[in-house]
Amino acid sequence: MIIRFLLVAILFLPAGAQQQENYLWPTNASNHLTSSFCEYRPGHYHSAIDIKTWNKEGYPIYAISDASIYRIRVSPFGYGKVIYLLLDDGNYAVYAHLQKFSEELQKKVRNVQIANKRYTLNWMPDSMRVNKGEIIGYTGQTGIGSPHLHFEIRDPNERPMNPLLFYDRVKDTKAPVLKALLVIPMRPESRINGSAKEQVFPLIYSNNNTYLLSQSIETRGPVGFAITGYDQADGVHNKFAFYKTILKINDQPVFHQQYDVFDFAITNQIDIEIFYPQKAKHDEVYHKLYIEPYNQLPFYDRSLGNGIITQNDSVNNFKIEVSDFTGNTSKVIGKIATEKINPFKMQIINHEEQSLFLYLHTPYNLKGLDFFSSIDNQNWQAVNQFEILKRNLMPGYQQFIIKLLLVDSLQYFVKTKIITGNDELLLFAAINESIQSQKVDLEISNLGESVLLDFNPVQLQSGLKLTLNNKLQTYTVIPEIIHNHFEYVVPGHLFTKYPLKITLTNNQTVFIDTLLNVKKIIPDTYQTIGFLNDSVQIISRPQSVYDTLLFEVKKIELENFECSIPVLTPFFHFNSAYQALKGGVEMAVKLDSIRCNPKQMGLYTINRKGKLEWIESRIDTSENTITGKLEAFGLYFVAADTMKPELKILNLNHNQVLKSLDEIKFTAKDEQSGIGKDVNISISINNQFVLPEWDPERDLVTGHPHWKIESGMHEIVVEIQDLAGNHSIQKLRVTVE
Numbered sequence: 001m002i003i004r005f006l007l008v009a010i011l012f013l014p015a016g017a018q019q020q021e022n023y024l025w026p027t028n029a030s031n032h033l034t035s036s037f038c039e040y041r042p043g044h045y046h047s048a049i050d051i052k053t054w055n056k057e058g059y060p061i062y063a064i065s066d067a068s069i070y071r072i073r074v075s076p077f078g079y080g081k082v083i084y085l086l087l088d089d090g091n092y093a094v095y096a097h098l099q100k101f102s103e104e105l106q107k108k109v110r111n112v113q114i115a116n117k118r119y120t121l122n123w124m125p126d127s128m129r130v131n132k133g134e135i136i137g138y139t140g141q142t143g144i145g146s147p148h149l150h151f152e153i154r155d156p157n158e159r160p161m162n163p164l165l166f167y168d169r170v171k172d173t174k175a176p177v178l179k180a181l182l183v184i185p186m187r188p189e190s191r192i193n194g195s196a197k198e199q200v201f202p203l204i205y206s207n208n209n210t211y212l213l214s215q216s217i218e219t220r221g222p223v224g225f226a227i228t229g230y231d232q233a234d235g236v237h238n239k240f241a242f243y244k245t246i247l248k249i250n251d252q253p254v255f256h257q258q259y260d261v262f263d264f265a266i267t268n269q270i271d272i273e274i275f276y277p278q279k280a281k282h283d284e285v286y287h288k289l290y291i292e293p294y295n296q297l298p299f300y301d302r303s304l305g306n307g308i309i310t311q312n313d314s315v316n317n318f319k320i321e322v323s324d325f326t327g328n329t330s331k332v333i334g335k336i337a338t339e340k341i342n343p344f345k346m347q348i349i350n351h352e353e354q355s356l357f358l359y360l361h362t363p364y365n366l367k368g369l370d371f372f373s374s375i376d377n378q379n380w381q382a383v384n385q386f387e388i389l390k391r392n393l394m395p396g397y398q399q400f401i402i403k404l405l406l407v408d409s410l411q412y413f414v415k416t417k418i419i420t421g422n423d424e425l426l427l428f429a430a431i432n433e434s435i436q437s438q439k440v441d442l443e444i445s446n447l448g449e450s451v452l453l454d455f456n457p458v459q460l461q462s463g464l465k466l467t468l469n470n471k472l473q474t475y476t477v478i479p480e481i482i483h484n485h486f487e488y489v490v491p492g493h494l495f496t497k498y499p500l501k502i503t504l505t506n507n508q509t510v511f512i513d514t515l516l517n518v519k520k521i522i523p524d525t526y527q528t529i530g531f532l533n534d535s536v537q538i539i540s541r542p543q544s545v546y547d548t549l550l551f552e553v554k555k556i557e558l559e560n561f562e563c564s565i566p567v568l569t570p571f572f573h574f575n576s577a578y579q580a581l582k583g584g585v586e587m588a589v590k591l592d593s594i595r596c597n598p599k600q601m602g603l604y605t606i607n608r609k610g611k612l613e614w615i616e617s618r619i620d621t622s623e624n625t626i627t628g629k630l631e632a633f634g635l636y637f638v639a640a641d642t643m644k645p646e647l648k649i650l651n652l653n654h655n656q657v658l659k660s661l662d663e664i665k666f667t668a669k670d671e672q673s674g675i676g677k678d679v680n681i682s683i684s685i686n687n688q689f690v691l692p693e694w695d696p697e698r699d700l701v702t703g704h705p706h707w708k709i710e711s712g713m714h715e716i717v718v719e720i721q722d723l724a725g726n727h728s729i730q731k732l733r734v735t736v737e
Contacts, residue, residue, distance in 0.1 A: 022065070023166050024132055026095060026151050027051055029059035029139055031169045033233065034148050036240035036325075037162040038259035038299075040274060040285045043631075044267040047160035048094070048152040052236065057099045057147050059139040062132075064093050069128040069136075072101070072109055074121040076678050076694040079150065080142025085130065091161075094152035099140025110691070114706055117689050119678045144697065161261045162243075164325045172233035175209040175328040176242055181320070182226040182275055182286045183217060186308055188450045188489040190221030191339055196452055196489045197445070198275070209330040220339040222310045226275045226286035227332070231324045244323040247289045247307055249316055255289045255307030257299045266296050271580030272546055273297055280578035289320065294523075294546045311338045343397055346416055346427040347478055349465065353409045357389075359478055360400040360416070364393075368419035373406050377413045440504060440511040448577035449548050451490045451518060455479070455504065465505050471498040479504075492548055495520055521549045521585065535590045536572055539627075543583035551576035551633070558635075563612070565672050568601065569638040576633045588627040589638050594619070600640045600724040602673060603628035614641070614673040614723060641724035645670035649718060654732040661709040661736050664690065666718055669699040673723040680721040685714055711736050 025031070035050035053059055067085035070092065074081050079096035083105075086092055100106050105128075112123050130136055141147040153163045164170060184198045185191065192199045193216075203211040225247060230239035247255035271279075272295055275286040290307035291300055309316075320332040345361035356373075371383035385405035392399040404414070418425045443454040453466070466477040466488060475494070479486040494500060495518045504512040519529045519538075527540045531553040538553065555570045569589055587603065594601075603615040603626060615636075617628035626638055646669040652658075664683055668675055675681065675696070683690040683703040690703040714736060719729040 021167055021169070023093075023153075024062055024064045025167065025169060026064055026093070027053070027059050027061045027139060027149050029053040029056075029149060031171070032236045033170060033240065034236070034238050036231070036243075037160075037164065038262070039241040040270060040279075043271060045160075045262055045270050046241075047262075047264070047267070048096070048150045049163045051149040051151055052238075053139045053147050053149060055147050057138070057140045059149070060135045061095050061098070061137050061139060061149060063130040063134045063136055065089065065132050067093065067130055067132075069105075069125055069130060072105070072121065072123045072125065074109065074113070074119060075143065076119070076696050078143050080144070081137075081140065082143075082150075083137055085136075090156040092152075092154040092156075092158060094150075094154065095137060096150035096152075097139070097141055097143050097145060097148065098137045099142065101137045102135050105136065110706065113691050114689070119691055119693055142695070155261065159261050159263050162259060162325070165260065170233060170326075171235065172231075172324055172326040172328065174232045174234065174324075175330045176229055176231040176322045176324055178203050178211050178227060178229040178322060178330050178332060180228050180286075181213065181332060181334075182228070182278060183219070184224045184226060184275060184288075186222040186224050186290075188491045190219070190223055192219050192223060193217065194339065196447075196487050198277070203332060209328075211330065211332045213332075213334040217334065217336045218339040219309070219311050219336060222308050224288060224290035224308050225318075225320070226278075226288045227320060227322065228278075228284055228286045229322065229330075231328075233324075240324070242287065242322050243325040244321075245287065245289060246321040248319045248321070249309065251317070251319070253301075253304050254309075255291075256301035256304055257287075257289075259299055262298055268580075268582070269295060269297050273299075276580045277578035292547070309336065311336065313338050344418060344425055344427060347464070348414070349401070349478065354406045356404040356406055356414060358400075358402045358404065358414070358416070360402060360418075361397060362400070362418055363397055363420055365420050366398070366418065368417075369402075370417040370419075371402075371404055372415045372417070373404070374413040374415075375410050380415065381407060383414075442502070442504070442512050442514065444516065446518070446550055446575070446577040447489070448550065448579045449492045451495075451516065451550060453488045453490060453502065455486045455512075467501075467503045467505070468494060469501040469503075470494055470496050472496055492520060492550060495550060516552075518550050518552050521545045521551065523547060523582075532572075537588040537590075538574070539586040539588060541583060541585075544581065544585045546580070546582045549576060549579055549581075556635075563639065565612075565642060566596070566640045567637055568595070568640060571635055571637045573635055574630060574633050578633075581630075581632060584629050584631045586627055587630050587636060588625050589636075591624045591626065591638065594621055594624055596640045596642070597725075600642055600726070601626060601638060602641065602724065603636055604639050605634050605636050612639075612672060616723075639672075641672040641722060641726060643670075643672055644726045644728045645675060645720050645722045647718065647720050647728040647730055649730055649732065652716065652732060652734055655734070656732075657735045657737060659737055661685070661714065661734060662704060664703040664716060664718065666701055666730075667699050668694065668701050668720045670720075670722040670726075673726075675720060676723040680723075682717075682719045684717045685709065687715075687717075709736055 030052045032052040033049050034052045035046055037049055039046040065087045067087045070086040071084040081098040082096040084094050113121055139149045153161050155161055180203055181201045183192045185196055202214045204214055206212050244258040246253055275288055278284045278286045315335050315337045318334055321329055323329040343363045347359040349359050350357040372380040373383050374380045383404045387403045389403055390401040415426055415428045440455055445452040464479045466479055468475040499515040499517040502514050521540045523545050524542045529538045536553050552575050554573045556573050558571050598619045602617040605613050607613045615628040617626050619626050649666040651665045678694050681692045681694055681701055683692050690705055692701050692703050694701045713733055715733050717731050721727050
């Protein structure tokens with residue numbers, strides 16, 4: 001109970017509080033960091049601080065307290081060589097990417113590996129005590145990354161805590177650098193400066209670590225903020241994550257976030273803590289200053305609410321305070337105003353010979369309407385015959401549908417004089433049948449829960465009508481043209497099992513007529529959704545997505561695509577908003593036939609580097625179906641890996657005469673399905689197992705015999721296998737003098 005009480009007290013110390021260093025600093029390499037706690041990593045939080053080793057290996061690491069060795073893990077991937085200490089106070093310390101363990105420990109680890117006949121190890125030794133300050137290993141770069149020490153402190157429940165809570169030696173007098181503010185619409189009706197798209201507002205440094213907006217913000221409906229930037233410390237050029245962020249509206253806190261502790265079980269929620277579309281599209285990390293209902297992360301003061309901003313009719317001041325761990329703070333100061341809605345609008349909605357139908361939007365205090373028509377936009381004639389077909393009284397304004405009787409059908413222009421109080425306003429519109437030849441481009445953007453239609457540029461100034469038909473319902477919208485384009489957000493409920501037909505017309509002219517075959521994945525449900533006559537199916541589970549997510553699957557052609565292995569299907573674009581999946585979905589692809597070895601077949605995607613990436617798949621030969629789990633949206637296809645992996649021994653030649661045989665070194669590489677596991681690599685000398693140490697980042701394998709090689713001739717066999725079952729083998733004989 002005393003330990004837990006102390007832990008709680010530590011977690012709620014204010015940023016910058018001076019800590020008494022009861023723990024020893026874990027290495028003598030430096031007091032500088034290369035990465036901070038809770039930095040963004042693809043799909044997870046950085047659970048440690050990374051301590052700078054100046055791109056060198058071999059610095060000693062120390063037990064930070066009296067402890068027992070809890071676990072030792074060795075892997076070609078991830079943490080590489082890592083040691084876990086169970087400290088006497090109940091916390092854990094983790095040291096990763098080590099070059100090697102202490103001499104005594106290294107011997108024990110190697111013996112277990114040889115006994116298991118495997119390099120990968122997850123070993124929990126019994127009763128191995130270490131004393132505070134004892135050397136337990138040396139810094140390195142095994143697993144992922146360049147040389148550094150990845151250092152964690154975990155609580156008794158093995159939840160990572162910010163290690164700086166226990167130390168006061170990283171010198172930092174620099175305030176965070178703030179780059180831009182992102183304003184995000186939270187509902188289909190939300191608008192930011194007239195648009196339904198998220199908007200980036202660059203920040204301008206003023207003084208005293210204060211930033212101002214580059215332009216004003218006007219919103220309609222609920223919106224959320226997100227911010228990007230970085231922190232720095234003294235003596236290094238590395239960029240770090242923020243520690244604490246506070247949002248205030250009119251000096252009242254509405255959002256508070258602080259990185260002290262998290263749970264590995266929900267570390268993947270980093271992709272909903274940031275604004276994922278900006279990361280996916282532009283590789284920029286914007287941290288949200290609001291909390292969605294499915295966000296379970298522990299970083300927030302939830303008593304303040306969810307941070308979502310809903311404007312009233314006034315102008316609100318906001319302040320964002322961003323701090324690092326030592327308390328250096330930068331601020332963003334700005335105003336957010338309610339979008340002003342133009343009370344005066346006019347639209348031609350139909351033209352039939354000498355009859356013209358107008359839509360009018362005006363304030364309540366209307367005193368008069370006068371109409372005029374013209375053939376050349378210069379000589380105007382009064383329209384004396386008109387009829388109010390419909391009038392709607394709305395909150396704050398009124399709407400009219402009016403029929404005008406023109407002198408003849410050649411009059412292509414109309415203007416309306418609107419009289420309110422002592423003011424007069426003229427609104428103009430054109431019938432102009434020459435617009436039939438005008439091209440209108442439609443841009444469709446998936447927003448996740450809705451779809452944005454953007455007609456841009458749209459130079460038509462009248463007569464536009466947007467119709468949405470899903471076979472069950474028909475919706476008609478009169479577009480409002482803003483800044484020479486028109487946006488409309490199609491809510492998710494309009495997407496059903498039927499394609500949505502979208503038409504844009506002007507009087508009798510059809511400018512756009514297209515079908516949108518978008519489906520939706522619903523959380524907490526099992527679904528199987530078919531595309532392309534069910535030749536492709538997407539299978540979702542209750543934990544597949546965080547929220548309702550719209551998507552589609554299209555068959556596409558790739559130009560100038562070269563593939564080193566046989567491609568067995570078309571390319572399927574599994575397309576959605578740039579949103580993160582929670583647990584992923586499955587894609588099942590129906591094949592015409594199985595024309596090659598099923599073990600060699602698999603789903604593939606093309607990663608950001610333009611290289612093939614194999615996806616673990618299963619094949620049902622009775623149904624000619626291949627199924628694989630998808631972790632992200634992208635391009636997928638079925639191919640067969642028929643190529644052997646690349647194997648080249650680097651330091652030995654056949655029939656070579658050696659003074660000693662201490663090391664076997666070779667490259668192991670496969671750019672199709674990949675090697676995948678260390679068990680797919682083997683080394684033997686005279687049929688005796690040699691432990692292969694694999695570094696997949698460098699495609700390098702080294703083996704050191706664990707016994708003394710006597711004089712004479714020896715046969716060396718090196719074999720690698722890829723995930724499709726293709727083998728490469730090399731045999732050679734060497735003589736030791």
